[in-house]
Amino acid sequence: MATYFLQAVALSALCSQVAVASSCSFCGLDSSGKPQTFDLSSLSNETTSLTGSLSEEYAVTTPCGQANTPSCGPQADPFLQGCRGVGTLAGGNVTLNVTETGFILTLRNGFNDPPMPNGRNAVYHFICDMTVPLNHLPEGNVTESPAGFYNVVWRHQAACKSMPTSSCAPPPPAPPPPPPPAPCTPGSETCLPTWKPTWHMRNSTVLYTCNNSGMHDVNHANQFGIVVYDWSNAKAIWANAHPMSSEELITKQAEMVYAQDPGLPGYAPRVWAYRNTIKALNWYSSVREKLDDPKYASWFIKFKGFNNTPYPGGQGKTVNGSFHVPTCDWYNNGTAPRCSGFYHDQEQTPEHPGGGAPYPVDGECIEQCDCGSVNPCGEYIFDHRGGEVEGRTFRDWFINEYMVTNETLYHKDPKTGQPMPIGLGWLDDSMTPKGPTEEDKNYIADTGASQEEIQEQVAAYQESMLALKEKVVPMGGFWWQLMDGSGVKIDHTTPNSSQCMSTLRNLCVPQPKTWNRLQMYNIPKGGTGVTDQGFTDYTAEFLLTRGPYAMLGYSWCGCTNGQQMRPRAKEWDSDFGEPMDNGAACVEKTGQTGVFVREYTKATVEYDCNAGHGTITPK
Secondary structure (H helix, E strand, O other), rough: EEEEEEEEOOOOOOOOOOOOOOOOEEEEEEEEEOOOOEOOOOOOOEEEEEEEEOEEEEEOOOOOOOEEEEOOEEOOEEEEEEOOOOOOHHHOEEEEEOOOOOEEEEEOOOOOOOOOEEEEEEEEEEEOOOOOOOOOEEEEEEOOOOEEEEEEEEEEEHHHOEEOOOOOOOOOOOOOOOOOOOOOOOOOOEOOOOOOOOOOOOOHHHEEEOOOOOOHHHHHOOOOOEEEEOOOEEEEEEEHOOOOOHHHHHHHHHHHHHHHHOOOOOOOEEEEEEEEEEEEEEEOHHHHHHHHHHHHHHEEOOOOOOOHHHOOOHHHHOOOOOOOOOOOOOOOOOOOOOEOOEEEEEEHHHHHHOOOOOOOOOOOOOOOOOOOOOOOOOEEOOOOOOOOOOOOHHHHHHHHHHOOOOOOOOOOOOOOOOOOEEEEEEEEOOOOEEEOOOOOOHHHHHOOOOOOHHHHHHHHHHHHHHHHEEEEEEEEOHHHOEEEEOOOOOOOOOOOOOHHHHHHHOOOOOOOEEEEEEEEEEOOOHHHHHHHHHHHHHHHHHHHHOOOOOEEEEEOOOOEEOOOOOOOHHHHHHOOEEEHHHHOEEEEOOOOOEEEEEEEEEEEEEEEEEOOOEEEEEO
16 A cells, blocks of 8 residues: 655645636435535635655645646646546546545546556545635545555535435536647647758757857857857856846857858747846846846845845845855955845856855956946846836746847847847756755755745746746747757667667657657767767767757757867768658668668668667768
8 A cells, every 4th residue: 555645735826726617516325325415616726736655746626626737737637646637527437425524535537557456546535624724725644545546635614514415416527628738838748849840950950058268169150050058158258347248248149150140030040048047147237237226126035134225235244154155255356345135156156266165266257256336246046926116027027028038039130130039048947945956055044935935936936937938939939948858869878779679669650759849869978989970870860760840969068168169970961851751750671670760852861779870871
């Protein structure tokens, strides 16, 4: 018997309210055989998250509702294991047994893959308790007993009020199914951009890069179909600007690339730009402008005990050692320190050398680092709960002035005024129940946030990211984290024929599910140590298994210093045409076990799992 424990976290703050059947009354026989009806319409339709001893994820709401979670979106059933219902109102296969303390309601016909002896069933144990509020949620532990029956205990006033009836009416109908989720949103199996797909080999390659020492060589950039720039690009230049100008130099770099190769209208933007979704990096001028203005104080997280007076809440050197991270910047060149009451760390921050362990140098400032006259340079934290300022909430600004702006998707050629869209690229980091990713581990302690406040921060962050998807994808945008980064599935370093055959047999089928997302085939370690044959193998796998939306090249693998170049395969400059038979998938060759083939209009692509290598033969 597996036991599951209820995590007392309501997800209603993370999800919109979902449909509930108009009637929610159930009938069963008491111990004397008389029909009794219970009205459950007063139950909350919030969704509660459950976790189990076997690490499965569960979610439960009222039997007449639809569970809705951040990872699954709204589902048709009220009790989920993962994103699949363990019981449903659909079909009316429902039983109610009256007990001395309330009643037991069983919803049958849950998913049955893999099969269970009696299928999967949601079992609600409703206990009469007039002391709990009407919005009381399930509690205690949840048991699976017998196998396939998932039991949840729910104390509620509704279990105390039965209505005698002459006979039992049918159970209420299931609520109407939720509408299909929008692409790239929770519950959707599809996440594809709206730009035109390309089979052109060079245009299907991608480079995520940055050059620490200066601007990236445009000639190298334009050997790839898409180039994505990190915030560290040209750090030696912008870290010594007054004030810092990372955001502007990314735009300048993009314009340099476009000037040499503007790409083709209607296809993916040639250049994508870094943004951070939770860290407010004030070497970006758009962030600095808001951080330095007292009107927007509610848009940023503060250190514990700080307020806005004097702005920005800093109390100078006297409190610089009061937290796990410094509140002031490092100075040793005759200037006064800049201090801030807004929470920030120095983990990946440009520094003036000499500050020791609290100030690790990630980009050297020759003078005192300059992120404006108000706040020191640092990794501040956006508060996605941020309130309204002059008719605009934080989320409005985050989406429409920080993400989708004249510096990104609305960008225009400064000479001609024609559209020159810069895509959203690596949208870095996130807010988690343990605090922001890649931030000092003592964030919660240093901000004094309660568990409830952390949950609110997480929920608000997730709502912002959902709203960003709903804005960006329909208008032709995309970003790195929306891709399936596991495109490379064959181990090319230590070939294993069995693993290779199993992998390709799953992929060489009509319309494989992997084609439902933009696939990124990443060559590991920036291509270091990859031989010519190795590049052929990676390229052959790409051509063999890719769908209409796919990229081959380099994900994040660190910055270069100077004009160091990532290696390129000779095949990337070839024209292989398009897959024949309207883009048909690969197949295993008849009579040749473990050899897979895909015909292009200008080449035959094969991968021989027995030999551990691929071949691309021009026609």
